[in-house]
Amino acid sequence: MSIASDIIRGHTDAIILARLLLKDSYGYEINKAILRSTDQEFELKEATLYSAFKRLEELALIRSYWGDETTGARRKYYAITDKGKEEYYKMKKDWLYARQIIDKLLSSEDIYEE
Amino acid sequence: MSIASDIIRGHTDAIILARLLLKDSYGYEINKAILRSTDQEFELKEATLYSAFKRLEELALIRSYWGDETTGARRKYYAITDKGKEEYYKMKKDWLYARQIIDKLLSSEDIYEE
DNA sequence: CATAATACCTCGCCTGTCAAGGTATTTTGT
DNA sequence: ACAAAATACCTTGACAGGCGAGGTATTATG
Numbered sequence: 076m077s078i079a080s081d082i083i084r085g086h087t088d089a090i091i092l093a094r095l096l097l098k099d100s101y102g103y104e105i106n107k108a109i110l111r112s113t114d115q116e117f118e119l120k121e122a123t124l125y126s127a128f129k130r131l132e133e134l135a136l137i138r139s140y141w142g143d144e145t146t147g148a149r150r151k152y153y154a155i156t157d158k159g160k161e162e163y164y165k166m167k168k169d170w171l172y173a174r175q176i177i178d179k180l181l182s183s184e185d186i187y188e189e
Numbered sequence: 190m191s192i193a194s195d196i197i198r199g200h201t202d203a204i205i206l207a208r209l210l211l212k213d214s215y216g217y218e219i220n221k222a223i224l225r226s227t228d229q230e231f232e233l234k235e236a237t238l239y240s241a242f243k244r245l246e247e248l249a250l251i252r253s254y255w256g257d258e259t260t261g262a263r264r265k266y267y268a269i270t271d272k273g274k275e276e277y278y279k280m281k282k283d284w285l286y287a288r289q290i291i292d293k294l295l296s297s298e299d300i301y302e303e
Numbered sequence: 304c305a306t307a308a309t310a311c312c313t314c315g316c317c318t319g320t321c322a323a324g325g326t327a328t329t330t331t332g333t
Numbered sequence: 334a335c336a337a338a339a340t341a342c343c344t345t346g347a348c349a350g351g352c353g354a355g356g357t358a359t360t361a362t363g
Contacts, residue, residue: 080320081199081350082287087319090294103341109294117290122321125343130319148328148341167295173196174288176231180204180223181281194351195319201351217310236352239312244350262310262359 078117087119087127088136089166095137095155096163102128102151128153136162192231201233201241202250203280209251209269210277216242216265242267250276 094105102124110118119127131137136159142150155163208219216238224232233241245251250273256264269277 076286078287078290079199079283082283084198084319084350085193085195086291086294090291093295101341102343113290113293117294120321121342122323122344123319126319126321146329148339150341169193169196170291170295172190173192174292176192176227177200177204177284178288179227180200180231181207181284198319198350215310216312234352235311236313236354237350240350240352260360262308264310 076116083119086170087123088131089163089170090119091124091127091131092136092155092159092163092166095153096160099152099154101142101153104150105153131159134162135159190230197233197237200284201237202245203277203284204233205238205241205245206250206269206273206277206280209267210274213266213268215256215267218264219267245273248276249273 090109091105094100094108100108102121106118106121106124128137128139132139132153135156137153137155139151139153142152144150204223205219208214208222214222216235220232220235220238242251242253246253246267249270251267251269253265253267256266258264
């Protein structure tokens with residue numbers, strides 16, 4: 076089972092920020108971590124991930140720096156900024172709020188029906 | 190507080206179908222019912238609503254018929270089809286699944302961190 | 304008698320996802 | 334030794350859904 080694009084849309088930024096809240100990381104690792112933490116059930120598509128990085132950096136919610144790997148492929152690390160942390164908490168609040176509204180609307184039970 | 194377009198996206202169809210599961214209804218009433226059932230906290234934008242109707246009817250998840258009002262403006266009623274009911278249950282399952290995944294990803298707690 | 308409410312609809316912009324394509328390096332299996 | 338897989342980055346362009354802005358017509362209300 077997979078999550079439809081239209082459902083994941085609007086959450087990718089928060090998902091990425093949540094990872095960066097734990098520690099600085101880079102694209103490939105973030106994706107693997109998401110896979111791992113959802114028991115291989117969910118992963119962001121690469122194109123989605125990298126376009127999100129671009130967007131988040133433009134908004135100054137994250138900043139990037141190249142790692143100094145002596146071995147392996149070069150890695151571009153991302154760190155969450157203070158502004159990013161603030162936004163993350165807002166996004167999480169928004170999610171909790173939206174979740175409750177959607178739950179209500181899909182429950183199909185109206186008490187105050189006319 | 191309002192729900193961002195990107196979060197609502199992917200749920201409008203299910204929200205509309207949920208209403209039609211209760212009873213046949215028309216655009217204006219559906220929107221008012223959504224408003225009422227969320228304590229005026231949420232409503233679909235008209236353009237979103239009508240484009241959803243079009244999409245859902247093309248997919249044969251709903252069908253429409255004109256009401257025979259003797260008074261007031263004409264109303265276009267919508268009814269959910271059997272296919273629509275099936276799809277609704279799928280959508281609801283998808284929502285429950287996605288909700289759990291998103292909750293997990295926004296919890297920022299990794300037990301199996303390397 | 305104007306304004307709000309009811310009720311429908313379309314056009315075109317904007318944004319985010321993602322399939323498909325690309326590059327370069329390193330590790331692994333045979 | 335060499336091919337294949339894994340690691341790691343990135344761009345382009347198509348596509349779809351939300352919605353602002355605009356429109357029409359009728360009825361109710363202050």
